[in-house]
Amino acid sequence: MNWHDIFATRMSRMKASEIRELLKLLDQPDIISFAGGIPDPALFPVAAFQEAMTDALSPAKSSSALQYSVSEGYGPLRDWIVDQMASLGVPCTRDNVLITSGSQQALDYLGKLMLSPGDTALVAWPTYMGALGAFNAYEPNYDRLSPGGNRSAEDYAQAAADKGGRVKFAYASVDFANPTGETLNLRQRENILALADELDIAVIEDSAYQSLRYDGEAIPPMLALEIARKGSIEECRTLYCGSFSKTLAPGLRVGWVCGAASVISQLVLMKQAADLHSATLNQIAINTVARNVFEDHTAMLRRTYGARRDAMLAELEKHMPEGVSWNRPEGGMFVWLTLPKHMDGGDLLRASLETQRVAFVPGQAFFADRSGANTLRLAFSLAQDAQIEEGMKRLGEAIRAMM
Structure with a gap:
């Protein structure tokens, strides 16, 4: 065959x-x-995870840790993420957070949600190889995202139309990007948000390295900048992808998406269809360790x-x-x-x-x-x-x- x-x-x-x-x-x-x-x-x-896993598998808790769970993710972990996002200037609730199997799954879901064959994704040149891998399955075209603001929205739209689709989102790794290590400054972030408003597209903000700043001044995430302008996460087009892989443990495959509840609800449907939910035991352990030792x-x-x-x-x-x-x-x-x-x-x-x-x-x-x-x-x-x-x-x- x-x-x-x-x-x-x-x-x-x-x-x-x-x-x-x-x-x-x-x-x-x-x-x-x-x-x-x-x-x-x-x-x-390791010691913190050993203790967390032992506690999660105790007779009083093991039935929950080893059982099916809700697709949105473990509630206490989502609450911790809500607090973490608030510290970054992103006020939100549980309804704005979906737990994913690493932020890689989040990229796959967002590509599936928004890309039809022939549509265009705006990406950096170069960009994260895993993002291209996730988006490629949905047969997009790619165009070069210029955060310097030196290319018009009309030009992007026309280039996408010439290829038989429309621009659907701008993808950006904003802090210490993979592969370049570069960080978008405040003006570049604002330029991307302005471009997205003009094109009426989404912004995917990949923040896997957010916590690994060694020097220089921290810059607010694009989602925080947009909320400051528009007043509420529900009015924002930015979708923030976070991860515990670079900070706590990549092998447990726990990440998240934070964004407008109307988008999160659609991603939940994808989660239900794909794998029902991320591993409950892993989420419980990550929650315990994050609360105890993250800072x-x-x-x-x-x-x-x-x-x-x-x-x-x-x-x-x-x-x-x-x-x-x-x-x-x-x-x-x-x-x-x-x-x-x-x-x-x-x-x-x-x-x-x-x-x-x-x-x-x-x-x-x-x-x-x-x-x-x-x-x-x-x-x-x-x-x-x-x-x-x-x-x-x-x-x-x-x-x-x-x-």
Whole structure:
């Protein structure tokens, strides 16, 4: 039987994640890897989760922890998120929050909710590879989101119409973005909101790295800015996607969407159809751990990851040849490196693995049009100082060998 003859057309848009493939390299002990943008497991609050799980599975509580639950999510956890969102300038209620299986599921649901084949999604150039993977299933076109405000709404609308659809949303990772580590300033955030109002589209605000700021002044989320202008979350078009994956534990797969109740109610229907609800036990454990250690734990992460960022930036200064540039992120897990124009990050990776045993992610994977061949992403969250020092030295040698 030829299965491809009966697969839906959307499958042609779904590709294997280049990062997921690169993560397999972590099993090779001689590889120095800056590929996976993942938390350091040595920093997980294991004791807090052991205690939370034991409590959740006690005779008095296990029947609830192991049972089916409501699709919206565990009530006390949603209450904690309501308080957290309020601290960010987003007053809301339980009705404005849906628990998802990581923020990745939230992106999938939002793509499913809004995209018809041929519609256009506005994304950064480059953007989060997982967002492209989530949206691709719904067969959209992509256009470059310009937060500088130097492109008119009419131009975006016409470009989408020329491709047979309309613009449906702008997707933006606003703080320490994956892959670039860049942060949108206040004016850029306001520009995106103004553009969305003109186009009458949604804004998907991906805030997976919100809590990982190491220096610089915090900037309000776009949802907070919009509420300040419009008075209520129910009047807003921004949908905020949060996650515990970068702060507490990615393996439990707990994230959330916060937005107007009219949108959340539609996402709940999708949740019911897809997996009924996120794992109850995991939500209960996350709620307990978040209430007990979140502030202290994230403060420790900021100190640790911030020091690793500083170490990587210092070693880049020492070892990168002339013609190579990189940014200096204020938080998150990534440094974005630009090679000379004639170089290809994919070719460099192959050479680096063979001769230097250093891994990273070629930047091309993060561009909707597969441009950006002379870029790459370096993740510092999982690397110790000695690995950063040796890895940047070896990477510099690999780059010199190709120049």
